Amino acid sequence: MKQTEDIILKLLRIRQAVKLSESPLMSEEKVQILRDFIINNRRQIPSFALAHFDRLEAAGKQGLAKVEGGRCAACGAEVPQEEIEYLLENKNIGVCDGCYAFIYMPDPKFDDPNFFETLLS
Numbered sequence: 001m002k003q004t005e006d007i008i009l010k011l012l013r014i015r016q017a018v019k020l021s022e023s024p025l026m027s028e029e030k031v032q033i034l035r036d037f038i039i040n041n042r043r044q045i046p047s048f049a050l051a052h053f054d055r056l057e058a059a060g061k062q063g064l065a066k067v068e069g070g071r072c073a074a075c076g077a078e079v080p081q082e083e084i085e086y087l088l089e090n091k092n093i094g095v096c097d098g099c100y101a102f103i104y105m106p107d108p109k110f111d112d113p114n115f116f117e118t119l120l121s
């Protein structure tokens with residue numbers, strides 16, 4: 001997996017882990033597993049990317065959003081066609097002109113609905 005794809009996947013999982021860890025239904029033991037997971041994954045993301053993501057998420061915005069129908073899924077801003085091609089060809093991360101979220105093209109490899117089920121079982 002390309003490094004940028006790895007960053008996208010880790011940011012998506014960190015966000016999911018944070019959400020799960022805040023659920024009142026989670027046992028203490030599982031919350032601890034999630035916290036360890038978050039710490040370990042944050043260590044593997046370049047600090048500039050993490051800082052940008054954290055700043056947006058802390059402000060209640062999305063730090064990372066997919067491009068859907070040519071638009072940023074977070075704010076709806078149109079993503080220029082050249083940018084979309086660039087993201088597709090290079091499997092890269094871009095930045096939305098509207099909300100500054102990192103943007104990426106959806107890919108089946110980012111959808112892993114059983115990941116946390118497996119991690120917490």
Ligand SMILES: [Zn+2]
Nearest residue numbers: 072075096099
């Ligand atoms: Zn946006």
